[in-house]
Structures are given as C-alpha cells and as structure tokens.
Amino acid sequence: MSLSNPFLQRLNELYQSFIKFDATQSNRINRYRNIEPESALFLAMQVRIQQSKKILEIGTSTGYSTLWLADAAQVTGAKVTTLEIDEKRTAQAKHYAQELQVDDVIDFWVGDAQKFLEQTQEKYDFILLDAERDAYLSYWTYLQNMIQVKGGVLVVDNVISHAAEVKSLINEIKQDSRFMSTTLPIGAGLFIVTFKND
C-alpha cells in the first residue's frame, strides 16, 4: 500500500539520518541536501493530481525525493528516471528503493545531467530540478523541450532559500511567453512551470 505507516516511518528515519550526516559536513558539496519533507509531500500529491506517467528527477542524492516520487509513480503507473553524478549516492538510493520496494519503477542514471539532457529526445509529464544551481540556465536550453506540452510541469527547488542563484533562470522563464509559472512557499520554495497552451 502506498504511503503506509511503515513506509512513512522509514522515510522519516532516513531523512533524520541524512540531516545528521549533513550537519557533520562543512563542505556544502559533501552534504546530501535532501528536499524538505513538506516539499516531497507536495510533489507526491502533484504526481497523483497530474496522473504523471513519465517523471524525471535531476539530482538523486541519496534518494529521499526519489522514494516519494517512486511511491507516487506506483500509484499512477509512472516510471521515474533519476540522474546523479555521484555513483555512491546512487548506490545508496538504489539500496533504499529496493528495501522499500519501489525500485521497479525507477531508472537510476549515473553521470553528468548535462550529458543526459543533451542526448535525450524524451518528454516528461513531471520534472524535478534539484541539482547544482549554476547549471540550471544551461539545463533550461534542453528542459524547455522536454516538458510535455499538454499538462507537463517542471518544479525547481530552493527558489526562496537561494533566490539570487536561480534569478537568471526564473527571469529567462518569465520572459518566455509560451510558459506560465509561479513560486510556492513550500519548504525551500518551489518554482512551478507549465505551458500556457494558448
């Protein structure tokens, strides 16, 4: 059953252990930097509301958000492709996904997300962008062609907590008359983009 109490308890346990780990790391890059639980909950709801079938996550880390997305994907009959440059993190995320029996809907991809985006011809219903913010403008070149035109959505995390770092991306998207977008004050701030379809 989706979102069973044991599943939620284990997710919470994992989240607490990741937070503890991050507190021991002075170098930001070494931290896991998992999404806030309230953001993960919102994303899992959004997948259900949208009835997503194809989900892309950029930035797996240890898989906290991936687990939420995969659990929702099992409900909607979706597949999650998740990208991570650090193979040790992917191995961890895979391990938790197997333990929680959501690995059957996840395709773990290891490498530089830029390479994946350059090569893919796929479109996605739901895209979560949660990696290194200085690459986002470059990713957008590809992502704008990867959002499903009818009902697809891109969600960018940390747009309130790190507003200055995502300003250029947000300006670029706001200026593009094909899209509509807004920021939700959930967790570290979620920026949501979809096609206007006018």
Ligand SMILES: C[S@@+](CC[C@H](N)C(=O)[O-])C[C@H]1O[C@@H](n2cnc3c(N)ncnc32)[C@H](O)[C@@H]1O
């Ligand atoms: C903020 S964390 C992702 C957190 C994850 N979404 C969660 O909520 O559990 C960002 C991750 O992106 C990865 N990353 C950074 N640059 C990347 C790149 N160029 N390609 C793929 N992954 C990258 C980092 O290694 C890090 O694990």
